[in-house]
Amino acid sequence: MSEWNRQVAKVALVTGASSGFGLLICLELARSGYQVAAGVRRPESADTLMQEASQAQLAERIRIIQLDINDAEQVSAAAAEMKQIYGRLDLLVNNAGEAVGGMVEELAxxxxxxxxxxxxxxxxAVTRNMLPLMRHTGQSRIILMSSIxxxxxxxxxxxxxxxxxxIEGFGESLSLEVMAFGMDVVIVQPGAFGTPIWKKSFGELQVTEGSPYKGLLQDVLDYSERTARDSGNPVEVARLVARIAGMRRPKFRYCLPQGTLWTAWAKQLLPDRLFQRIVYRMLRRR
Ligand SMILES: NC(=O)c1ccc[n+]([C@@H]2O[C@H](COP(=O)([O-])OP(=O)(O)OC[C@H]3O[C@@H](n4cnc5c(N)ncnc54)[C@H](OP(=O)(O)O)[C@@H]3O)[C@@H](O)[C@H]2O)c1
Incomplete structure (x- = not known):
């Protein structure tokens, strides 16, 4: 990294950068001028990101770092690497995640x-390891990828x-803990978007023959597939994250797309039992 960049470029770390939102967020942040550390758990899984970054002439702003967020040694090594290479961390995007599904009675x-x-x-683990560098940087921001x-x-x-x-509870507590250091925490709650997540762990979900939950689970799977197929482009989420990164005073929570926001509002406004009945009927509709 050049001396000029060390002095002025803002630095972001994005976890889960190999695909989906994480990959797109790296590109959007690099486009906005950030030096981006892209965390991936398998180095070879960064090929698509780096190809797209090269095509968009953004490769110089993206550096791949090995970061399996479940590996304590890798997490602490990543924090040391961030300090040594960039000397600062303005934005942490906690994006890595997976989706495990199944009925309570049936799932091990x-x-x-x-x-x-x-x-x-x-x-x-990632957040607490990055906090010392972020406090030192000042005016830094943590974005948590939650969900509807x-x-x-x-x-x-x-x-x-x-x-x-x-994650929502964690974000609320953390936000108040870091406020005095001029740092803020933002929670992003996307609805269903068509990223690879649905074909990974959630895709392994099988409707078991003879299960008392068979019909309901099948309806839920059909509903998820429909909403993911009909939902917006995942780049909308990446652009929102890049916009939040540049805001002076972001809100604490962002929910998208608009339909998902209405669903979240309906939950706040309606009595819980009424809301549950509406959700149940919607899921069972064919
Ligand atoms: N897509 C949606 O509809 C949706 C909606 C709401 C929220 N979200 C959230 O958005 C985030 C990104 O998901 P996505 O939809 O973009 O799915 P995705 O394409 O499957 O991306 C998930 C990313 O997380 C990485 N990851 C998983 N476990 C990890 C670990 N232990 N260490 C490091 N990286 C790990 C994956 O790496 P590998 O390539 O190695 O698996 C991948 O890069 C997740 O937190 C998800 O819950 C998604």
Missing amino acids: LDAWRRQMETNFFGTI SGVIGFPGYGPYASSKFA
Whole structure:
């Protein structure tokens, strides 16, 4: 990194940069002038990001760092690398995550643990390791990738929703802890977007023959597929993150697209049982 860049360029770290939102966020932040550290757990999975960055002439602003957020040694090595290479960290985008689904009665406890390990404990590990450098930088910002599943728990989404509800609580506490240092925390709650996440762990979800939940689970899977297919372009989320990065006073929460925001409002306004009945009917509609 040149001496000029060391002095003036803002630095961002994005976790889960190999695909989906994370990849697009790296490109949008680089386009906005950030020096971007792109965290990936397998170095070879960064090829697509670097090809797209080269095509957009942004490759010089992106550096790949190995970061499996569940690997304590890698997380602490990444914090040391950030300090040594950039000497500052203006923006941390905690984006890495996966989606584990299944019905409470049927899903093994290990699957729940795996879900919390990545989406919750991994996010905490990265955040607490990066905080010293971020406090030192001053005016820094942490963006947490939550979800509409951090607002509403759908059937079959138990592990995923629990992990995102936990992120919401974590974000609220953290926000008040770092406020005195001029830092802020922002939570982004996307609805369903067509990224690879649905074909990964959630895609392994099978409707078991003879299961008492078979019909409901099938309806939920059909609904998720429909909404992911019909939803907006994932680049909308990446552009929102880049906009938040540049705002002087961002709000604490952003929900998108508009339809998802209305759903979140409806949950706040309606009595819980009425809201649950509406959600249930919507899921069971064919
Ligand atoms: N797509 C949606 O509809 C949606 C909606 C709301 C919120 N979100 C959230 O958005 C975030 C990004 O998801 P996405 O939709 O863009 O899905 P995605 O394309 O599957 O991206 C997930 C990223 O997280 C990485 N990752 C998973 N476990 C990791 C670990 N232990 N350490 C480091 N990286 C890890 C994946 O790496 P690998 O390539 O190695 O697997 C991948 O780069 C997630 O937090 C997700 O919950 C997604």
